[in-house]
Amino acid sequence: MEQVALRQHPSAELTPPEYSTPAGLHREEFRAMGTTISLLLPESQAESGAQIVRTLFSEWEQALSRFLPESELSQLNSQAGTPIAVSDLLYTVLATALTAAQATEGVYDPALLDQLVRVGYDRTFDELPAVSFDPIIPGEPGGRWRGIKVDPIRRRVTLPIGIKLDFGGIAKGMAVDAALERLRQGGVSPAMVNAGGDLAVLGLPTGAEQWPVSVPGLEQFWTIPLHHGAIATSGIARRHWWQGKTLRHHLLDSRTGLPAQSDLWSVTVVADRCEQAEVAAKVAFILGSGQGAGFLRKHHIAGLLVRVDGTWDAVEPWPIDFMEEVQP
Amino acid sequence: METNSKDFDTRASWIPQQNQLYEGRYVTSKVGQQQLSRPQNAGQPPRDIGQKPRVPEKMPKARALALANTLKRWLAIASIVGFGTFGGLVALHQVSSTTTTSQSTSTNSSSSSSSQNSNGFFNQQGGNTSGTSSSSSAPVSGTHTS
Numbered sequence: 500m501e502q503v504a505l506r507q508h509p510s511a512e513l514t515p516p517e518y519s520t521p522a523g524l525h526r527e528e529f530r531a532m533g534t535t536i537s538l539l540l541p542e543s544q545a546e547s548g549a550q551i552v553r554t555l556f557s558e559w560e561q562a563l564s565r566f567l568p569e570s571e572l573s574q575l576n577s578q579a580g581t582p583i584a585v586s587d588l589l590y591t592v593l594a595t596a597l598t599a600a601q602a603t604e605g606v607y608d609p610a611l612l613d614q615l616v617r618v619g620y621d622r623t624f625d626e627l628p629a630v631s632f633d634p635i636i637p638g639e640p641g642g643r644w645r646g647i648k649v650d651p652i653r654r655r656v657t658l659p660i661g662i663k664l665d666f667g668g669i670a671k672g673m674a675v676d677a678a679l680e681r682l683r684q685g686g687v688s689p690a691m692v693n694a695g696g697d698l699a700v701l702g703l704p705t706g707a708e709q710w711p712v713s714v715p716g717l718e719q720f721w722t723i724p725l726h727h728g729a730i731a732t733s734g735i736a737r738r739h740w741w742q743g744k745t746l747r748h749h750l751l752d753s754r755t756g757l758p759a760q761s762d763l764w765s766v767t768v769v770a771d772r773c774e775q776a777e778v779a780a781k782v783a784f785i786l787g788s789g790q791g792a793g794f795l796r797k798h799h800i801a802g803l804l805v806r807v808d809g810t811w812d813a814v815e816p817w818p819i820d821f822m823e824e825v826q827p
Numbered sequence: 828m829e830t831n832s833k834d835f836d837t838r839a840s841w842i843p844q845q846n847q848l849y850e851g852r853y854v855t856s857k858v859g860q861q862q863l864s865r866p867q868n869a870g871q872p873p874r875d876i877g878q879k880p881r882v883p884e885k886m887p888k889a890r891a892l893a894l895a896n897t898l899k900r901w902l903a904i905a906s907i908v909g910f911g912t913f914g915g916l917v918a919l920h921q922v923s924s925t926t927t928t929s930q931s932t933s934t935n936s937s938s939s940s941s942s943q944n945s946n947g948f949f950n951q952q953g954g955n956t957s958g959t960s961s962s963s964s965a966p967v968s969g970t971h972t973s
Contacts (some may be wrong), residue, residue: 519965537968549935595948602948608971660890668973696971703965711970722966728955765972769955777973801956818956825966 516713516720518823521704522807524689531556532564532658532671533623534695539704552678556661556694559674564590564670565612565665566623567758572664576612579658582650590654593647596669600644603794608641608753617791618758619742620749631742638756662780667749670701671793672731675699685776699729699773709773713825714767720825725769733784734765734805752785759785762806766791769801769817776800788812 511785520526524618527538536556540548562571571589576728583594595608615621617636646659658664671694678692679701689702691710700710709724739748752759766783770776777802783791788804795802802814813819886894 514971515971516966518968519969523968534973539967601835602946671973690969693968693970694973696969696973698968698970703905710968711964711966713966715969715971720966720969723956725956730951730955730970732970732972736972738972767970770949771952771955775949775951778855799951800949801829816956 503532503817513534513715513718513720518713521707523705529556530551532560532674532694533566533625533672536695537691537698539689539691541689543678544685545602547685548682548690550595551681551685551687552692555678555681556674557590559677560782562586562667562668563592565663567825572666575658576654576663579660579662582648582657585654585656589655590656592666592670593656593664594649594651594731595673596664596666597647597649599669603778603782605642605644605753606785606794607642607669608751609666609779610647610658610662611641611751611753611756613661613810614639614751614756615665615749616757617756618747618751619740620737620738621748622665626641628637629740631740632743638751640756641751641753652755667776668731668733668777668781669818671695672697672729672773672775675729676775697729697731697773697777699723705737714803714822715765716805716811717764717807721822722820722825723769723823728769728771729773729776730767730769731773731780732767733777733780734827736765747777750781750784759787761785761787761791763788763791764807764809766806768795768803792795 508801518526520539523542524539525542527540527545527549529536529549530555537554537708538549555608560570561567563575564570565572565798566575571586575585575589577581595727596607599607600609617638619633643659643662646662648657671718675692675694675697677698679690679699682688683689683694683701688702689700691698691700700711701808709726711722712725712730713720713722714730715734715736733750734748735748738773739746741747746758748758749774751757752760752790761784763784766780768776768780768783770779778797779795783802783804785791786794788806791804792812792814795804799816800814801817803811803817804814805811
């Protein structure tokens with residue numbers, strides 16, 4: 500289904516609209532964790548605030564990137580079967596990922612790295628060729644995260660032999676949450692941190708009642724008001740590639756170990772924290788429009804589900820009444 | 828016959844101080860509280876040194892039988908009372924087990940409901956986008972597929 504959508508829309512990803520900078524705020528951008536980190540910070544605290552966020556993202560990338568052989572995550576992945584003492588950061592992210600896996604009954608699975616590599620996502624997305632001619636290997640279902648042993652006292656983790664971790668979006672979402680928390684502790688407010696589409700806000704711009712945030716559809720963007728919390732989108736518009744004649748993307752279905760066969764183009768979710776929004780959007784996308792909407796409803800999470808044919812459904816409390824189409 | 832007067836000295840010793848130093852720490856005793864310091868052998872019967880133990884007198888048969896009958900009666904009564912108590916405890920245990928079961932059933936249902944609520948992972952405060960006015964201005968940032 501997504502193949503049809505991509506053929507209909509060869510450019511695949513819409514060009515984002517022009518963003519305005521609220522009065523009194525300064526915009527800052529840098530690259531980290533394989534994506535662009537965009538910040539809105541008070542002019543008077545822009546330098547110190549940006550430094551706080553840069554440092555944090557650098558620390559997180561060094562510890563959690565699967566593409567850095569020296570990262571703590573890579574070291575852990577290479578020693579499956581052995582109890583390994585890990586840092587507080589890696590422990591916290593793993594514990595959160597396992598909680599999310601449990602909460603989604605395994606639809607979100609942090610231990611699908613081998614499966615992801617098998618479908619061709621074996622290097623950073625920027626380095627990934629649009630078309631590869633690797634042999635197509637059958638998928639292997641996930642669920643082996645249940646065998647991960649965690650010792651919370653000694654901070655030791657034992658991965659079952661044969662599995663590797665890839666936190667993917669949840670680590671990025673958690674980094675956004677952690678960055679905002681550090682800014683808050685540093686007295687930097689209001690602020691917005693946007694890591695490749697996973698964004699969260701702290702406070703409100705002076706004189707404003709909300710942060711106007713753009714949300715993607717299939718062929719257009721809308722603006723919705725965000726008062727507090729976070730927003731994230733999962734979809735195949737950007738991260739997809741061809742393995743021979745087979746379309747691949749990074750949103751794997753743990754039941755098959757293969758890219759999810761979803762009728763959705765994207766799911767955007769609003770939640771209190773970015774880690775929640777990131778996981779909820781991904782899970783809803785994998786489940787498809789029917790079950791995905793049910794999943795969001797069950798957890799009282801606001802969401803916008805855009806199908807590959809361009810139609811969409813909203814799950815309350817999504818602000819349908821305040822959606823405004825962004826004029827190109 | 829010699830007696831060890833020390834062994835029989837069971838008189839209480841009154842310690843009037845409220846604060847007594849004990850291993851370098853002050854232990855506060857309550858006002859008016861008497862502290863009895865007993866010798867090691869206190870409470871033991873006096874030992875008669877050099878006296879032969881007396882042989883107890885033999886009990887008459889009739890009295891022994893009467894005593895045995897009394898004991899049997901008490902044993903029977905004790906058995907009935909014990910059985911009743913045991914039965915009562917068993918019944919009580921069953922009731923409390925049932926209560927526990929129903930509690931754990933409700934716990935299970937609530938934990939299943941809380942697992943439906945994602946063991947806390949997706950707990951929401953709500954109101955993130957509950958706008959009171961439309962966002963008439965241009966977007967300041969945006970979410971997109973990651």
